[in-house]
Amino acid sequence: MNAYEYTYDIAVIGGGPAGLAAAITAARGGRRVLLLEKNGFLGGNMTLGLPLLGFLDEHGARCIAGFGEELVTRLRARGAAYSHRFCPKHNSVTNIDAEQVKLLAIEMCREAGVDVLLHLETQHVDREGGRIRSVTLRGKCNKVTVCADLFIDCTGDGDLAYLAGCSYNKGRGANEELMPPTVMFTLEGVEIDKLLDHVAAHPEEMAASCASIDTKAGYDAAYFRADPNFVFVGMTALFTRLKTEGKCPVERGNMIIIHGLHPGQVYVNTSRLLHTDATDILDLTHAELEGHLQVGQLVDMFREHVPGFARCYVSSIAPNLGVRETRRFRGVKTLTVEEALSASVPEDSICLSGYKIDIHKDCETATLFQTVDKPFGVPWGCLVSAEVDNLLFAGRCISVDESVIGSTRVMPCCMATGQAAAVGALLALSHGQDPAKVNVKDIRAELLRQGAVLYQLSEN
Ligand SMILES: Cc1cc2nc3c(=O)[nH]c(=O)nc-3n(C[C@H](O)[C@H](O)[C@H](O)COP(=O)(O)OP(=O)(O)OC[C@H]3O[C@@H](n4cnc5c(N)ncnc54)[C@H](O)[C@@H]3O)c2cc1C
Numbered sequence: 001m002n003a004y005e006y007t008y009d010i011a012v013i014g015g016g017p018a019g020l021a022a023a024i025t026a027a028r029g030g031r032r033v034l035l036l037e038k039n040g041f042l043g044g045n046m047t048l049g050l051p052l053l054g055f056l057d058e059h060g061a062r063c064i065a066g067f068g069e070e071l072v073t074r075l076r077a078r079g080a081a082y083s084h085r086f087c088p089k090h091n092s093v094t095n096i097d098a099e100q101v102k103l104l105a106i107e108m109c110r111e112a113g114v115d116v117l118l119h120l121e122t123q124h125v126d127r128e129g130g131r132i133r134s135v136t137l138r139g140k141c142n143k144v145t146v147c148a149d150l151f152i153d154c155t156g157d158g159d160l161a162y163l164a165g166c167s168y169n170k171g172r173g174a175n176e177e178l179m180p181p182t183v184m185f186t187l188e189g190v191e192i193d194k195l196l197d198h199v200a201a202h203p204e205e206m207a208a209s210c211a212s213i214d215t216k217a218g219y220d221a222a223y224f225r226a227d228p229n230f231v232f233v234g235m236t237a238l239f240t241r242l243k244t245e246g247k248c249p250v251e252r253g254n255m256i257i258i259h260g261l262h263p264g265q266v267y268v269n270t271s272r273l274l275h276t277d278a279t280d281i282l283d284l285t286h287a288e289l290e291g292h293l294q295v296g297q298l299v300d301m302f303r304e305h306v307p308g309f310a311r312c313y314v315s316s317i318a319p320n321l322g323v324r325e326t327r328r329f330r331g332v333k334t335l336t337v338e339e340a341l342s343a344s345v346p347e348d349s350i351c352l353s354g355y356k357i358d359i360h361k362d363c364e365t366a367t368l369f370q371t372v373d374k375p376f377g378v379p380w381g382c383l384v385s386a387e388v389d390n391l392l393f394a395g396r397c398i399s400v401d402e403s404v405i406g407s408t409r410v411m412p413c414c415m416a417t418g419q420a421a422a423v424g425a426l427l428a429l430s431h432g433q434d435p436a437k438v439n440v441k442d443i444r445a446e447l448l449r450q451g452a453v454l455y456q457l458s459e460n
Contacts, residue, residue, distance in 0.1 A: 001141050001142065001143055002141075002142040002143070003142070003143040003144075003145070004142070004143070004144045004145070005144075005145045005146075005147075006034060006144070006145070006146050006147070007146075007147045007148070008032045008033060008034040008115075008146060008147075008148045009026075009031040009032045009033065009148065009149050009150070009429060010023075010026045010031050010032070010033045010034075010148055010149065010150045010151075010152065010422070010425055010426075010429070011033075011034050011036065011135060011146045011148035011150075011151050011152070012026065012033065012034070012035045012036070012151075012152045012154055013036050013122055013135065013137075013151065013152070013153055013154060013155055013159070013160045014036075014037065014038075014044065014153070014154035014155035014156060014159075014395070015035050015036075015037035015039070015042040015043065015044060015105070015116070015154070016043065016044015016045055016046065016154060016156060016395060016414070017043075017044055017045065017046050017068075017395065017411040017412075017414040017415045017418065018044075018154040018156075018394040018395025018396070018414040018415065018417055018418035018421075019035060019037070019044065019152075019154030019155075019394070019395070019418060020035075020042060020043070020044075020067075020071075020105055020108070020109070020415070020418065021067040021068070021394070021414075021415040021416070021417075021418030021419040021422070022152045022154055022394050022418035022419070022421050022422045022425075023035040023109065023112075023114045023152075023422070024067070024108050024109060024112040024114060024422075025067060025418070025419045025422035025423060025426075025450070026114075026152075026422035026425055026426060027109075027112040027113045027114040028112050029422065029423070029426040030426075031425075031426060031429060032115075033112075033113075033114050033115065034114075034115045034116075034117065034146060034148070035109065035114050035115070035116045035117070036116075036117050036120050036122070036135075036137055036144070036146065037116070037117070037118050037119075037120070038118075038119065038120060038121040038122075038139070039118065039119075039319065039320070040118050040119055041102045041105075041118070041319075042102060042105035042106060042109065042116070042118075043098075043101040043102050043105050044156065045156075045322060045411065046096070046098070046101045046105075046411055047098045047099070047101050047102055047318075047319075048098060048184040048267070048318045048320075048322050049098040049184050049185075049186055049258060049260070049267025049268075049269075049318065050098075050184070050258065050267070050269065050322075050411070051090075051093045051094060051095045051096070051231050051258050052068070052072065052081075052093075052094040052095075052096060052410070052411050052412050053090050053091070053092065053093060053094075053355055053410040053411070053412070054091065054092070054353065054354060054355035054407075054410040054411075054412045054413055055068065055069075055072075055084045055092050055094055055412050056084055056086060056091055056092035056354070057091055057354030057355075057372070057374065057375050058091055058354065058356075058371060058372060058373055058374075060086045060091075060092070061354075062453055063352040063353070063354035063375040063453055064351065064352065064353075064354075064412040064413060064415075064416050064453055065451050065452060065453045066351075066415070066416060066419050066447065066450055066451050066452035066453070067415050067416070067418070067419040067450070067452075068411075068412040068415040068416060068419075069451065070451070071104070071108075071415065072084075072094055072096070074104055074108070075096055075097065075100060075101070075104060078100060078104070079097075079261065080096060080097035080100035080101075080104070080261060081094060081095070081096040081097065081261070082094060082095050082096075082227075082228070082229035082261070083229070085227060085229045085230070087219070087230070087231065088215055088216035088217065088218045088219040088223065089215045089216070089219050089231070089233060090231055090355075090356070091354065091355060091356065093229060093230060093231050093258075094229070094412075095228075095229050095230075095231075095258055095259060095260070095261065096261075097260070097261045098186070098267065117137075117144060118139075119139040119140055120137035120138065120139040120142075120144055121137060121138060121139060121159075122135060122136075122137050122155065122159045122160050122163060123136050123137060123138045123163075124136040124163060125160060125163040125164040125165075127164055127165065127388070130387070130388060130389045131388065131389050131390045132148075132151050132160075132164055132388055132390055132391055133147060134146060134147045134148075135148075135151065135160060135163075148390075149390060149429055150390050150391075150392065150425045150428065150429065150435070151390060151391050151392070152391075152392045152393075152394055152418075152421050152422070152425060153329075153391065153392070153393050153394070153397060154393075154394050154395050154418060155397070156323065156326070156395055156396045156397060157278070157279055157323070157326045157327055157396075157397065158326070158327045158328075158329050158393065158397035160391070161327075161329045161385065161388070161391060161393060161397065162279075162327060164387075164388050164391060165387075166329050166330065166385055166386075166387050166388060166391070167329070167330040167386075167387065168327040168328060168329045168330065168397075169327070169328050169330075169402065170277075170279075170326060170327055170328070171325065171402065172359075172402040172403075173402075176277075177361075177362045178276065178277060178278075178324075178325050178326065178362060179324035179325040179359060179360040179361075179362065180272050180273050180274050180275075180276060180324070180360055180362050181273050181276050181278055181287055181291070181321050181322055181323045181324060182269055182270070182271050182272060182273070182291070182321075182322045182324075183271045183273075183287075183288070183291030183292055183294065183295055183317065183318060183321055183322065184267060184268065184269055184271075184317075184318040184322050185267070185268050185271075185295045185314055185316065185317045185318060186260070186265065186266070186267050186268070186314070186315045186316045186317075187257075187265070187266050187267075187268060187299070187302075187309070187312045187313065187314060187315065188262075188264050188265050188312065188313055188315045189264050189311045189312045189313050190257075190264050190265070190266050190308055190309055190312045191264070191308040191309075191310075191311070192224075192228075192259065192264070192266070192308055193225075193308065194307045194308030195232075195306065195307050195308035195309070196221045196224050196225055196308075197221075197307070198307040198308070199220070199221045199224075199234055199235075200220070200221035200222075202237065203220070204236070204237045205234050205235050205236055205237050205238060206219065206220060206234045206236070207236045207237070208236070224259075228259045229259065230258075230259050231256065231257070231258050231259075232255075232256070232257045232258075232259070233254055233255075233256050234254055234255065235254055235255045235306060236253055236254045238305060238306065239252065239253050239254050239255065240253065242301065242305060247301065247305075248301065249294055249297035249298060249301060250270060250271055250272050250294055250297075250298065251272050251274055251363075252270060252272050255268070255270045255302075255306070256268070256269040256270055257269070257270070265315075268298070269322075270298055271291050271294040271295060271298060272294075272360075273286075273287040273290055273291050273294075273321075274362055274363070275362060277326070278321065278323040278326050279326045279327065284321065287321050288321050291321060292317060295314065295317055299312065299313075299314055324360060324409065325396070325405060325409065326396075326397075327397055328397060328398070328399060328400060328401075328402075328405060329385065329393050329397050329398070329399055330385070330386045330387065330399055331381050331382045331383060331384050331385060331386055331393065331398065331399025332380075332381035332382075332384045332385075332386050332399075332436055333348075333379045333380075333381025333382050333384075333399060334382065334399045334400065334401060335376075335378060335379060335382050335399070335400040335401065335404050335408075336400075336401045336404065337357070337401055337403035337404055339376065340353070340357070340372065340376040340403075340404050340407065341357075341370075341372065341373075341376075342376075343372075343373065343374035343375065343376055344376055344377060345375070345376060345377035345454075345455070346377050346379055347440070347441075348377075348379045348380045348381065348440040349377025349378060349379055349380075349444075349454060350377075350378060350379070350380045350383065350416075350417070350420035350423075350424070350440070350443055350444065350447060350454075351377070351378050351413065351416035351417060351419075351420055351447075351452065351453075351454070352375035352376065352377055352378070352416075352453055352454065352455075353372070353375060353376055353378055353404075353407045353408050353410075353413045353416075354372055354374070354375035354376075354407075355372065355407045355408075355410045355413065356369050356370060356371055356372055356406070356407060357369070357370035357372060357403050357404070357406035357407050358406045358407070358410075359403070359406040368406070370403075370406070372407055376407075377454075378398070378400075378408060378413070378416075378417065380420070380424060380438075380440045380443060381399070381436075382398045382399040382400060382417075383398055383399075383417055383420060383421050383424065383435075384424075384435045384436050386399075389434045389435075389436070390434065390435070392421040392424065392425060392435055393417075393421070394414065394417040394418040394420070394421040395414040395417060395418060396408075396409050396414060398417055416452065419447065419450065419452060420443060420447060420452070423443050423446045423447055423450070424438050424440075424443045426446075427439075427442050427443060427446070
């Protein structure tokens with residue numbers, strides 16, 4: 001077995017939206033940074049075909065910029081992203097080309113001087129009292145041990161923090177109900193105009209499939225026709241009928257499609273794997289297998305019943321199950337839904353989140369959407385482990401309560417926490433301090449200098 005040992009200033013585990021932002025920002029700050037990723041590519045869930053949600057708030061005002069904005073600008077320069085568009089249902093949508101993200105991620109890491117190792121999954125954490133001394137990862141019968149002054153957990157599931165023995169919560173309520181995952185897939189050959197003609201003639205197809213979904217007026221065929229940068233959530237009447245007839249293969253009340261960057265291309269977010277804990281390998285395997293089968297069944301159903309889909313074909317199935325939720329780790333601070341909904345922006349906020357509280361329930365059809373009227377601040381302490389001195393969290397696994405994750409989990413917010421974690425890590429290293437001791441005013445000043453948004457802006 002090949003065994004490698006490395007020493008870095010900062011090790012970032014997980015190369016999704018949070019990890020890319022963290023590693024690239026940290027390397028730009030002049031530190032030696034190693035990014036470790038279990039897949040054979042970078043980008044995490046940004047490569048599934050999902051739109052970037054949350055750059056704009058409920059009223060169309062800008063609440064995220066910084067690294068995320070740079071990424072979108074660079075994708076746009078290569079025709080691989082639309083601009084931010086106000087959406088009556090999702091606040092804003094920014095559709096991106098899933099494959100181009102993989103290429104840009106490598107380029108940006110190289111430019112910044114991030115060292116990258118792929119095909120490595122975190123296996124063991126060596127702790128010395130309150131600090132992580134080293135992390136061991138394995139892949140292809142190789143062993144890699146990394147010592148670093150600071151570790152940033154960007155694995156989504158918080159695998160590093162879990163192996164370091166940190167406390168966490170999972171899901172909602174006594175049963176720890178988790179949002180169900182989805183196998184994303186891409187269709188080509190879709191005649192989108194036929195779908196839009198159909199919903200223009202049948203507005204009942206756009207009815208919400210669940211009472212808690214709040215959508216502003218104007219989420220209709222005219223909105224979709226005006227600009228291909230849209231996320232379509234609809235066909236409620238059809239799904240209801242097909243379910244009654246036993247012809248709908250998924251436990252959903254509607255279809256979600258994301259218009260791609262190319263004519264006839266849509267990304268489909270409609271499979272649903274109930275009762276899945278994606279940190280359990282048996283559940284994960286079951287969900288991957290069943291999810292793939294759902295893709296075939298859904299495509300058959302779309303071809304037969306959904307206008308515009310008669311000649312569609314599957315051009316790709318996402319390489320990983322799309323996991324919405326698993327562990328949330330205990331930070332120095334845990335942000336609560338009361339604070340979020342009161343639009344609290346404390347002085348130690350390192351980013352804003354203005355996206356709705358969007359919780360997919362682990363039952364047949366329901367999605368719980370709660371309006372976030374004004375963006376709330378995410379405090380620095382949500383990124384700082386309460387139990388391990390040299391560990392930071394960024395992305396989906398940060399320290400928020402079971403409702404707030406419905407807002408902070410979207411990818412622009414994950415990038416914002418990744419960028420902030422790196423800025424805080426750099427300051428900690430330069431002052432010889434632990435992250436918990438860093439002056440948050442200095443983090444905020446540097447984030448503002450890097451173009452991040454820390455106060456709500458009135459224009460986008
Ligand atoms: C079906 C679905 C629909 C969604 N819809 C949207 C949407 O429309 N818009 C939006 O903005 N957000 C959406 N989200 C949420 C968003 O995609 C995630 O919350 C976000 O990507 C989390 O970012 P992250 O960087 O924390 O984790 P991830 O994107 O999951 O990246 C984590 C990275 O870490 C790697 N990794 C994991 N474990 C290990 C390990 N042990 N060792 C090494 N590497 C590891 C993974 O391979 C991955 O590359 C959706 C999520 C899902 C699943």
